[in-house]
Amino acid sequence: MADLPIEKLKTTFNTIHAEIEKVVIGQRPVVEQVLTGILCQANVLLESYPGLGKTLLVRTLAEVMDLKFTRIQCTPDLMPSDIIGTEVIEESSGKRHFKFQEGPVFTNILLADEINRATPKTQAALLEAMQEKQVTVANETHKLDEPFFVLATQNPIEQEGTYPLPEAQTDRFLLKVKVDYPEYNDEVSIVQQYTRGEQAGQVRKILGKNSVIALQRFTRQVPIANDLIKFTVNIVTETRKNKQYIEYGASPRASIGLVLAAKARAIMNGRAHVSEEDIRVMAIPILRHRIILNFEAERQGLSTDDVIVNMLKKLKA
Amino acid sequence: MSTVDFKKVIQEIEAVRNAIILTFVLLDTAFVFLAGYAILILFNFYPILAFIPALYYFISEAYKRITTKTLRDIEEKYPALREKLRTAADTADQENFMVLRLRLEVINLVRTVAMSSLIDLKKIAITVGKILGIAFIIIGISSYNIQIIDLKAAISNADLLGTLRDKLLRGHIPDSLLNSDVKSINENSAINDLANQQRLRKLLAQEQLEANLPEDIFKGTDKTFEETLSKKKRIYIRNYFSKVRYLE
Secondary structure, eight states, X not given: OTTOOTHHHHHHHHHHHHHHHTTSOSOHHHHHHHHHHHHTTOOEEEEEOTTSSHHHXXXXXXXXXXXXXXXEEOOTTOOHHHHHEEXXXXXXXXXXXXXXXXXXXXXXEEEEETGGGSOHHHHHHHHHHHHHSEEEETXXXXXXXXXXXXEEEEOSSOOTTOOOOOHHHHTTSSEEEEEOXXXXXXXXXXXXXXXXXXXOOOOOOOOOHHHHHHHHHHHHHOOOOHHHHHHHHHXXXXXXXXXXXXXXXXXXXXXHHXXXXXXXXXXXXXXXXXXXXXXXXXXXXXXXTTOEEOHHHXXXXXXXXXXXXXXXXXXXX | OOHHHHHHHHHHHHHHHHHHHHHHHHHHHHHHHHHHHXXXXXXXXXXXXXXXXXXXXXXHHHHHHHHHOOTHHHHHHOGXXXXXXXXXXXXXXXXXXXXXXXXXXXXXXXXXXXXXXXXXXXXXXXXXXXXXXXXXXXXXXXXXXXXXXXXXXXXXXXXXXXXXXXXXXXXXXXXXXXXXXXXXXXHOHHHHHHHHHHHHHHHHHHHHHHHXXXXXXXXXXXXXXXXXXXXXXXXXXXXXXXXXXXXX
């Protein structure tokens, strides 16, 4: 990996996309953004309607990267111990002792489906594991395996009986990825593929666990020009100054996240430097869940994406 | 390539860029000097003074252009270097795998850059043309002795210093002294008379003060001077010395 030319990384990631597209048709931007989260060692929030292939996508990604994958379906009766694990009594040689049984969080890629259905206590347990990369049970700390990545999903419909994540908690997710319905032609291909009775193509392992860890390290090392850092901070501070449509702007965590995400995009495109385009492209998924629109924006029917796009048009590096 | 070596490369690039900027500023300064020279010879007023605005222009413009120009100007001329050169320059202090890769890429690209391509020949031609034009104008003005106003003559005829002297001092000192030089003023008895008069006035004032003091003020006693004096006398003495100090 140390001798790998940077330009060839673009080919590597294109190969990853090609492998995933054997199973998941379309959704390339979603895959790119999820890969960004993995490279930045951060967690991603997926907002998606049911039946758009989120689980399939993440499972395929885990296979391609040779990472362990676990899925949790969040329900209102899900307990924290169901996620992080618990101590169970085990008997051996006539003696009983407590043994820690690892929960589903002990994995590399964790898909927490419909996190907004879990109770706040369970959400907090998961978020703590995400943040600390370790869990503490019965005064004993257990480190999670590296790399560890959480993909939490939220269903924008079915809000009855849910516990939406508060803004302070959604801020901990690097990106909010919106999974849209596929294009017409893509949906035709999906229907053809999954109604034929044949199994989807086998995906090859492209990267190993150590390669993923190395790429995560290299991502943080990607250099960025000082004026681009200032441009990033300008974008985030503009969300606080723009009182026309924004009630609450993004925090400095957004500035850090945006720079990291831009670095990840640079490395995925086989570049050893961050460009202005990287920052502009990543600004939308980084900021969309960190700003709260005011009544004026809602009255005009503007979404957070619309406000961010308008704001980016006015700013120059 | 080490951090030190790469910093030298960046410094060299910036030095060449600054040299090009200074060359352009020098040419513009020459034009400013010649333009000032032309204006001053039109008004016949010490043409060499044109170097003052030219010097100011050179210093201020050189400082402004060098501090505002960035490596972006080089990147604009070479799209292959876009964002890479200034990123490498900004991270010259860092040492890691990705930074070294970028540095290597930038070095390979910079080798293909001809620094002479940064010189704007069109701009040089225009500036040289303006300098030649103004030079010919100066030659024409000097040859045909064209003047709008002869400021030098106007100033010397107006005797501005004399006028100023008249306005400030007339009525306060004799006219004979108003137009005299320093040596004759010192020898002039009127000035000496004035000095004598002032001295006499001071002496008179001092004598009058002393005449008003009580007689026993100067008598010696075996006690300290202040113990023998009444309060009234002490006040007299204090006022006397105050006035003497004032006269001096």
